[in-house]
Amino acid sequence: xxxxxxxxxxxxxxxxxxxxxxxxxxxxxxxxxxxxxxxxxxxxxxxxxxxxxxxxxxxxxxxxxxxxxxxxxxxxxxxxxxxxxxxxxxxxxxxxxxxxxxxxxxxxxxxxxxxxxxxxxxxxxxxxxxxxxxxxxxxxxxxxxxxxxxxxxxxxxxxxxxxxxxxxxxxxxxxxxxxxxxxxxxxxxxxxxxxxxxxxxxxxxxxxxxxxxxxxxxxxxxxxxxxxxxxxxxxxxxxxxxxx
Amino acid sequence: xxxxxxxxxxxxxxxxxxxxxxxxxxxxxxxxxxxxxxxxxxxxxxxxxxxxxxxxxxxxxxxxxxxxxxxxxxxxxxxxxxxxxxxxxxxxxxxxxxxxxxxxxxxxxxxxxxxxxxxxxxxxxxxxxxxxxxxxxxxxxxxxxxxxxxxxxxxxxxxxxxxxxxxxxxxxxxxxxxxxxxxxxxxxxxxxxxxxxxxxxxxxxxxxxxxxxxxxxxxxxxxxxxxxxxxxxxxxxxxxxxxxxxxxxxxxxxxxxxxxxxxxxxxxxxxxxxxxxxxxxxxxxxxxxxxxxxxxxxxxxxxxxxxxxxxxxxxxxxxxxxxx
Numbered sequence: 001x002x003x004x005x006x007x008x009x010x011x012x013x014x015x016x017x018x019x020x021x022x023x024x025x026x027x028x029x030x031x032x033x034x035x036x037x038x039x040x041x042x043x044x045x046x047x048x049x050x051x052x053x054x055x056x057x058x059x060x061x062x063x064x065x066x067x068x069x070x071x072x073x074x075x076x077x078x079x080x081x082x083x084x085x086x087x088x089x090x091x092x093x094x095x096x097x098x099x100x101x102x103x104x105x106x107x108x109x110x111x112x113x114x115x116x117x118x119x120x121x122x123x124x125x126x127x128x129x130x131x132x133x134x135x136x137x138x139x140x141x142x143x144x145x146x147x148x149x150x151x152x153x154x155x156x157x158x159x160x161x162x163x164x165x166x167x168x169x170x171x172x173x174x175x176x177x178x179x180x181x182x183x184x185x186x187x188x189x190x191x192x193x194x195x196x197x198x199x200x201x202x203x204x205x206x207x208x209x210x211x212x213x214x215x216x217x218x219x220x221x222x223x224x225x226x227x228x229x230x231x232x233x234x235x236x237x238x239x240x241x242x243x244x
Numbered sequence: 245x246x247x248x249x250x251x252x253x254x255x256x257x258x259x260x261x262x263x264x265x266x267x268x269x270x271x272x273x274x275x276x277x278x279x280x281x282x283x284x285x286x287x288x289x290x291x292x293x294x295x296x297x298x299x300x301x302x303x304x305x306x307x308x309x310x311x312x313x314x315x316x317x318x319x320x321x322x323x324x325x326x327x328x329x330x331x332x333x334x335x336x337x338x339x340x341x342x343x344x345x346x347x348x349x350x351x352x353x354x355x356x357x358x359x360x361x362x363x364x365x366x367x368x369x370x371x372x373x374x375x376x377x378x379x380x381x382x383x384x385x386x387x388x389x390x391x392x393x394x395x396x397x398x399x400x401x402x403x404x405x406x407x408x409x410x411x412x413x414x415x416x417x418x419x420x421x422x423x424x425x426x427x428x429x430x431x432x433x434x435x436x437x438x439x440x441x442x443x444x445x446x447x448x449x450x451x452x453x454x455x456x457x458x459x460x461x462x463x464x465x466x467x468x469x470x471x472x473x474x475x476x477x478x479x480x481x482x483x484x485x486x487x488x489x490x491x492x493x494x495x496x497x498x499x500x501x502x503x504x505x506x507x508x509x510x511x512x513x514x515x516x517x518x519x520x521x522x523x524x525x526x527x528x529x530x531x532x533x534x535x536x537x538x539x540x541x542x543x544x545x546x547x548x549x550x551x552x553x554x555x556x557x558x559x560x561x562x563x564x565x566x567x568x
Contacts, residue, residue: 083519
């Protein structure tokens with residue numbers, strides 16, 4: 001069980017807490033006596049009291065687990081919060097799909113630096129998830145043209161819809177062709193946002209322009225809901241001439 | 245600029261009341277910017293026409309009127325006291341020879357270029373009447389050579405320097421010193437009117453130390469002499485009355501904007517760094533955990549006879565023996 005959690009959410013859930021949860025939630029009344037020895041003394045006569053007690057214990061353990069899960073979940077998106085990805089582009093969400101992005105051999109992790117020259121071609125993206133589900137991938141730049149003055153926020157680089165789960169964007173429909181990052185000024189964030197579709201979307205209308213794109217609005221239009229995965233990298237303009 | 249001056253002073257010159265002159269004078273409150281004709285008008289009945297006055301008397305009259313006007317803008321007591329001092333000083337500073345001459349004679353000398361005036365003024369003042377008082381005095385040599393101390397520090401010293409400034413009109417280069425002087429003074433908007441780059445203080449405003457500072461700044465005189473014109477012609481036509489204060493405000497604004505932008509970008513860079521660190525930490529913990537798991541699995545596998553015995557390779561077995 002602990003293993004399952006770790007793989008899906010990429011977090012570390014201490015084994016012992018999981019066991020604690022199951023011990024109390026699903027266990028018969030006797031186990032509760034381990035926690036509260038007094039219980040035995042008080043409830044030998046009253047069945048009702050012991051029933052209530054056991055109910056309370058189960059609730060407590062459930063709440064505890066949920067709290068832990070939430071905190072741990074929050075930890076996994078923390079880089080997105082700190083980097084203001086959650087806020088500028090998407091809203092707070094709970095990742096449920098694992099997405100890995102590779103530019104060549106370079107694995108994209110949140111906040112890593114990728115040179116524009118390495119990102120000329122579309123990356124290799126692999127998703128986990130059910131084959132039955134369809135996903136939409138969006139790559140956007142909220143710092144266009146410059147992070148200190150993002151007048152063109154956001155600048156959309158890539159839209160692919162109808163990606164079957166467990167595969168990659170080549171199996172989907174490319175609504176907007178991929179354009180590599182070309183930051184003119186400053187250090188830009190380039191964000192990959194993955195949504196789970198409720199239904200096949202088919203041919204989606206291209207946005208009128210790449211500039212002034214709004215991911216939230218786009219998601220609302222296609223009824224995509226909250227993202228299921230997000231990853232971002234930083235990129236800045238490379239010096240024109242090689243330093244001697 | 246000259247026309248503007250004339251217009252203002254023309255209006256002001258008609259009425260001799262000091263108070264009514266206050267408003268236009270506030271803008272261009274120096275006699276020196278007036279042409280001699282207007283000066284004559286302003287001075288009213290002097291007894292004899294301007295041109296035949298001695299320079300001494302001319303200056304005295306001018307200063308009397310100016311001091312009188314300055315009364316309305318400054319403390320009366322100090323103005324009067326300083327006025328007396330002025331006149332004394334002025335007469336001292338005038339060259340002996342010059343003071344005896346009449347204005348007419350001086351003018352003739354100027355036209356003949358006997359007195360070393362600046363040549364560039366020649367084209368602009370064809371007749372005596374149209375010359376500005378200031379230029380006239382420059383040419384007449386009333387203006388001594390460049391004064392050393394332009395900034396007023398103490399009271400007496402300030403007065404002296406003011407006198408010197410009155411008695412001498414700085415050459416073109418010296419106009420430039422004033423902008424810096426005035427920028428150093430805190431902007432005072434008592435008058436509210438300033439000419440940028442023309443920091444010629446009204447020398448007749450007297451007061452003790454601090455008020456001298458004030459007066460220097462306050463009484464920014466629009467001295468649109470052609471002298472100044474050469475300096476400020478390029479500036480004045482298009483400019484919308486931007487004062488040194490405005491410029492200071494603008495630079496302050498600019499500085500603040502830059503500071504804010506800088507702070508924002510610093511905050512962004514910190515956030516970037518922190519996000520990267522967070523991600524790295526997460527990655528490390530993930531990897532460590534996976535490592536642990538794998539190790540445990542390995543151990544378990546070692547302990548138990550986990551691996552099923554390898555499938556027997558194809559083994560030859562005797563099934564039956566042949567009889568033969």
